Amino acid sequence: MENVVEVKNLTHYYGNKLVFENFNFEIKSGRIFGLLGKNGTGKTTTINILNGFLKPTSGQCLMFGEDSYKLSPETKARVGFLIEGHIQYSFMSIKQIEKFYSAFYPKWKKEPYYELMAKLEVTQDQKLSKMSCGQRSQVALGLILAQDPDLLILDDYSMGLDAGYRRLFLDYLIEYAKAEAKTIFITSHIIQDLENFLDDCLIIDYRSVLVAMPIKEFQKTFKQYKFHVPNPEFRLSKNNIIKNYEILKDKATVYTFSERPELEAYLNSLSINNSTVEEVPMTLEDAFIGITGKY
Amino acid sequence: MYSALLYKEWLKIRWAFFSMVFLTMLTLMYIALNMSSYNEFMTAKGFWGNVILLGFPFFTDIKYIPLLIGVVIAIVQFSPEMNLSRLKLTLHLPADENKLLLQMISLGFMLLTILFFLIAIILWAIVGIYFPAEVVAFVLSASFPWLVVGVASYFLTAAIILEPVWARRLILIPFALGFLDIYLSIANTHLQLITFLVFAAIVSSLLILFSGYHFKRGIK
CATH class of the missing domain: 3.40.50.300 (P-loop containing nucleotide triphosphate hydrolases)
Structure with missing residues (x-):
């Protein structure tokens, strides 16, 4: 083309x-x-x-x-x-x-x-x-x-x-x-x-x-996960796996292009309980805000 | 394409143009009425004597009218183009950009020429009622530089409005004022310079291309 x-x-x-x-x-x-x-x-x-x-x-x-x-x-x-x-x-x-x-x-x-x-x-x-x-x-x-x-x-x-x-x-x-x-x-x-x-x-x-x-492809591969973090002071950082994140009280939301097993392995390395990880469906607007951030 | 562009420009200018025709007619009528009263109160002999021996300036009320016309026509024609950057619409048309700009000012120039020709004809007619051909010729040659000022003021005002860079506008404004002031002050006393002044007025139209270039390239 x-x-x-x-x-x-x-x-x-x-x-x-x-x-x-x-x-x-x-x-x-x-x-x-x-x-x-x-x-x-x-x-x-x-x-x-x-x-x-x-x-x-x-x-x-x-x-x-x-x-x-x-x-x-x-x-x-x-x-x-x-x-x-x-x-x-x-x-x-x-x-x-x-x-x-x-x-x-x-x-x-x-x-x-x-x-x-x-x-x-x-x-x-x-x-x-x-x-x-x-x-x-x-x-x-x-x-x-x-x-x-x-x-x-x-x-x-x-x-x-x-x-x-x-x-x-x-x-x-x-x-x-x-x-x-x-x-x-x-x-x-x-x-x-x-x-x-x-x-x-x-x-x-x-x-x-x-x-x-x-x-x-963007809507299919870009995902939002929510999970509990050990305490409200817990901090994540952006990297190859986590493209963006938010932490509110003891709940974290991360946005990623990675598959769930890869994310879970990463969270496991941070001592986060994988059992609370839950995928949340997104509209295009949610995904846009997820990747660009709210601010 | 040219006629379509003229059509668009005419839609912007027409009311201002008719208003300027009206203003010109009022001014010429005022001059004619004054001449009639001078002729009555001074007597024809006294009026003649004042004009021919003492150079009584009975027609100078028209002096600044062409200048005003040039400025007004440029403002009504080019301000809408700069408002919300509408000039982008014109410059996006499938035609050479410089040609489009020159075609835009060609309509203003044509309308000014028509109006100024009208002024010259009416002056010729009303002065000819009281004075011989030599005085009529003097009045027309003395008024000619004012008409040239009108054309120059149109080109310069257009270039100032189209210039997107305020710093350049601030340079262009005093330049234009000085240029027009020179025209008005020396044109009558140095008639031999008139060819140069006409040439300079025409060259000043090219300033619009520089302003258009700055706009087109987003120079700020």
Whole structure:
């Protein structure tokens, strides 16, 4: 499968502050790829670099084999870009903005746009500035679908949206992506919405990559165990087995990619009673919090 | 594509443009009414004498109007682009980025040219009611630098608004003010410099490309 996006040894600083170092990932054609991380971990910075709106300190980003720093108009036409907050030209009406963009994109299909607009209780002459955040998100999505891009980059599509509009957004996106075999690169801070949507995920923390794998593999291999510790002062440490942990009173929770026997052997070496070890099922959001921590 | 971009720019500018046309008409009407009253109260001979022998500046109320028009058009055109970084939408369009920026300012430039041409025509008409062709020609040549100032103020204001780096904005602002002040102070007295000033005004439009470059590369 062709790599639509390739990020190689990407390092970026804002002044003296390191955002990430030697960041590597790739997105295969037709995959839905989620970049997940807490606020301030560099998700929007990555997207800005990918779209050529920021020059990285070092490293390289390729989109359709072209350096993102100097994308050709032909490549830009293949990329649909949703800016964080569903930013669009708010001084335009629904009809005007469709007319404007249609002139730029050779594969423009207005039908999906107007189909989506028909679901909103607005007239075609209504200005975007007079619409709710949820309605504006549908306009932004409709414009991207009408553009018919090969790659959709969606920066925090969920920002400011209530549950209904988030669902509507994803339902449309899933239907479109599957039917047209599109590649999607998405970031969001509402992880549970993406549980049945993503193919691959990259979970980042401040300055480092925590997970890079298919989402199903992550959900299958990343586990949460709870057990009793000898006393509340007992301390664990992060290592190859324990990726993260919490201790509350005499109960510990650990997150691990290791199989149960390996974990139990390790806990045994710490004089912890294995009989209290209990696996607790996790949602994607639980797993995300488990790997990134609550703070 | 160019016509679509012009369409978008026009949607932003149109109300400001019509407001500026209205303001210009009011100012020219004011000048015409003043000329009529000078002609009545000074008598035609006295008015002529004041203008031709003493250089009575009966048309200077228009002096700062082109400057104001240039600044206002640039603000209404480029502020929405910088608000929430909407310029990203424009720069993501499948076209050469510099070309897009130059096409954006080309509409502003065209509208200013139309408006300033209108000013020149109306001045020519109202001054021609009372004075011979030589005085009309003098009024138009004396007003021309103010119109050039209007164009320069548009380009410079656009470059300042599009500049994402505040430190550079703080350098551009005094530069622009000084540049425009020189225009307004020496243009009338050194008419031989006008070719240079027109050239400098056109070159100042290129500043927008530097501001656009800084925005595009995320330079902060």
